[in-house]
Each structure stands twice: as C-alpha cells, then as structure tokens.
Amino acid sequence: MSPTKTLYENVSSQFDRSADLAALDNDIRKILSRTVNEIVVNFPVRMDDNRIEMFTGYRVQHNDVLGPFKGGLRYHPSVDLDEVRALATLMTWKGALANIPFGGAKGGITFDPSKYSNAEIEGITRRFTYALGNNIGPEYDSVAPDVNTNAQIMAWILDTYLSTVSPHERHRSMHVVTGKPVELNGSAGRDKATGQGIVYVIQEWAKDNDLDLKGSTYFVQGLGNVGSWTARLLDFLGAKLVAVEDVSGAISKPGGMDLDELCHYVKEHGRAVKGYPNAEPVDHETFLKTKADVFIPAAMENQIVGSTAGLLNVRLVVEGANGPTDLEGDKILQERRIEVLPDILCNAGGVVVSYFEWLQNKRSESWDIEEVDSRLRKIMISAYARARDVVQKRSIDWRTASYVVALGRLEKVYRERGIFP
Ligand code: NAD
Numbered sequence: 513m514s515p516t517k518t519l520y521e522n523v524s525s526q527f528d529r530s531a532d533l534a535a536l537d538n539d540i541r542k543i544l545s546r547t548v549n550e551i552v553v554n555f556p557v558r559m560d561d562n563r564i565e566m567f568t569g570y571r572v573q574h575n576d577v578l579g580p581f582k583g584g585l586r587y588h589p590s591v592d593l594d595e596v597r598a599l600a601t602l603m604t605w606k607g608a609l610a611n612i613p614f615g616g617a618k619g620g621i622t623f624d625p626s627k628y629s630n631a632e633i634e635g636i637t638r639r640f641t642y643a644l645g646n647n648i649g650p651e652y653d654s655v656a657p658d659v660n661t662n663a664q665i666m667a668w669i670l671d672t673y674l675s676t677v678s679p680h681e682r683h684r685s686m687h688v689v690t691g692k693p694v695e696l697n698g699s700a701g702r703d704k705a706t707g708q709g710i711v712y713v714i715q716e717w718a719k720d721n722d723l724d725l726k727g728s729t730y731f732v733q734g735l736g737n738v739g740s741w742t743a744r745l746l747d748f749l750g751a752k753l754v755a756v757e758d759v760s761g762a763i764s765k766p767g768g769m770d771l772d773e774l775c776h777y778v779k780e781h782g783r784a785v786k787g788y789p790n791a792e793p794v795d796h797e798t799f800l801k802t803k804a805d806v807f808i809p810a811a812m813e814n815q816i817v818g819s820t821a822g823l824l825n826v827r828l829v830v831e832g833a834n835g836p837t838d839l840e841g842d843k844i845l846q847e848r849r850i851e852v853l854p855d856i857l858c859n860a861g862g863v864v865v866s867y868f869e870w871l872q873n874k875r876s877e878s879w880d881i882e883e884v885d886s887r888l889r890k891i892m893i894s895a896y897a898r899a900r901d902v903v904q905k906r907s908i909d910w911r912t913a914s915y916v917v918a919l920g921r922l923e924k925v926y927r928e929r930g931i932f933p
Pocket of ligand 1: 657658659660661706733734735736737738739757758759760783810811812813832833834835859860862863
C-alpha cells in the first residue's frame, strides 16, 4: 500500500503539529509554511547518439533567514516539485536545529542516471547548472550531493559555474558547491559526514538507553553514501549488520555480515547487494520484520507507512534518509513504543560538514579529519541534547521535539529582525 499523502503534505503536517505545540507566532507560521523561491528549468542536452533530449530540473529555496540557502541535488525519476519542496523545507529545520547559519534549499533533475552514460550525465549536470545561472551562488545558495549525485557531479557543477563568472570572482566562489573532491577544495570527512553524524547520535541514544553497541544488531535500507558509511562506522563499534536492502533487493544474515566483503561485492556488482553469496535473499516484508536493536532507513522517503510500521521488530528507528516515515507510520511506531530519531536531527552531519567546507573555502583553509570530526561531534551531540530536553520536559516524541527546537530558533530570529518594510 502506498502512502496516502505526498512527501510535502507529510512534511507540512509535521510542521503544523509542531507549530501548534510550540505555540509558534501566527505570522511567522505563515512565512515558514511557504517556500521563498521555486525555480523550474527545462533544458536540452545532446545524447551520445546525437539526439537531443529535454530534461526538467528544480531548485527550491525554502527559507534563508538564518543564512544562505543550502541543500543537496538529487537525480531520480521520482523527482518533482512536491518532493523537492518537501526536502528544501526539511533543510531549513535541519540547519535551525543544528544551529548552523544556513537556510534550506534542495534541487533535483527528473531522470534515472543508471540509464545514461557518464558523458551524458556530465552534459545534463553542466546544462542544468548553466540554466540555474544566478539562482545559485557561494553566498546565496550552495549545492551538495544527495541521492545519485556525488563529488564528481559537484566538481562538474563547480567547473561550469566558475566558467560563467568573471575571472575576478572565480577563486572566491569555490563554495558554490560542497561535497567536492578533497583535492578540489573539498573537506576531509565530507564523504562520511552524514553516516558519522548518525553514529554520534546513535551513541548518545545508546548511552541514555543502556544499549551496548558492541554486539548490538541493526539493519539498514540503502547502502549508498549514507547507509554504507553508517554501517562501516557501526561495524567499527562492534555492532552487527543483520540485513540490508537496496534498490536491487534484500539480504539477511542473523549472525552478522562481513561488511568489508559485502561493500567490495556491491562495488563490483553495479552498486547492488543482489546475488551476494554469503547471505540469504529475502523479500521486502521479511526484511522489514528483521529482529534487531536498530533499523536505519537510509534510502528513499515513505518507507515506514501505515502498512509497514507494524512489521518492525526493533527498539529504535534512526532516519538516515529524509522523510522515510509518514504520519501514520509515526503514529503506529509511537503506539508500539518504538522510538524514532528523526531525519532533521540525525542526518544533519552532511549539512554540518558542508558548512565546514563552505567555511574552509571562504578562509582558504584546510582542516584535518580530527578537527572536522571533533567539531561535527560537538554539534551533533548539542542538537541531540537540545531535542532530548524537550522530549523529557514535554513528554513528546523526538520528531516533534526536534521541530520545537528548530522552530523556536527561527521564531527568535524573525522577532529580532522584524519583517521588511
Ligand atoms: P545514494 O544514491 O548514495 O544511495 C541510495 C541508496 O538507496 C542506494 O543503495 C540505492 O540502491 C538505495 N535505494 C534506492 N531506492 C530504493 C528502494 N526503493 N528500496 C531500497 N533501497 C533503495 O544516496 P544517499 O546520498 O546515501 O542518500 C540516501 C538518503 O539519505 C536520501 O533520503 C537522502 O536525501 C538522505 N541524505 C543524504 C545525505 C548525503 O550527504 N548524501 C545527507 C542527508 C540525508
């Protein structure tokens, strides 16, 4: 059964529920319930066989009261205005909760990159960047990787953007994208940042809930950037990966998988877990029923919904993906006393290290991995503690508490700045 609401409707309902609880000022509520800019571009790209194909791309800028717009770029057939709008909105809450000086934005192009050659993907990326023109910029709206985009794609965006600005601007515009290759002014630790942030949050929750991560069990949906880094870092702490699902299928091994071997297999087999010989293939329902301490959805939205939330057999859900749980799913998990650490709290590590990269570029600095990790840890632990305070004081769930903290910060800034004119 598919979810009854779109991702944007779901994100809007989460906002409404939390705004009620936070008694958010009505005028500020009106502002935050809308996006500032929605850019849609249709653009032609020449394919390898000389044909021209038309593509549609989006950049939605939700709010920039805390600082420049910031958010990822997704390449996926499901990308549409509703999805990008929802993801941009989540970015505003994420930046506010993490207490970093960024607003929220998101972008995407509607296509399946697995059906295109590398040269075609480069052409699509460059032409999209050109079409966006001044709608992005290092001090205005800076782009980062998301589903099916990576450091290489960030490098193409950077090169295209820099080719369109005056030579005097070039060297001070490197932060128009973050998540760049390290040798191209990227930051140490950006690749693993989202997974690292997730693991810092899991460690805090484990301390609070007497869960020894060594020997604990977890399963993960998605073994891309977020899922694979989270798994590698949990593996390092002695936790056992007992099931994985990606777009190709699901596999299970209750005794725990050899993560290095699995990651090597996935790399060699078109980024797919299907066919991995040292685990049992299972169907989607069996995968969701996996008995473990923690489930980490780290793929796409709307996975834990009315029809699936009842299947989970875990203590904790950690939202590595954006929007993996819809309202109905949330309600069922609450009734079943399964805690959910929400996307805007636990997957913020990516935007936090993007902020570090942005700062390093502005200052022509290069921080080492120890510095990046220790600063990230501090920010993640503080965000977790701020949300936990509200969870405990108001006896509410983690998602609503995280929204209350984020909306509180935005409200304060709006009150101080006032509304022009
Ligand atoms: P990715 O493209 O690197 O990996 C996506 C993974 O999801 C792949 O393993 C793919 O096979 C799997 N997948 C796709 N559709 C699936 C389906 N229907 N069922 C099961 N698995 C499926 O993407 P990513 O960067 O790891 O992003 C994953 C999620 O994390 C997204 O929701 C994204 O918005 C969120 N996120 C990413 C970052 C980041 O820094 N990359 C930061 C914060 C949040």
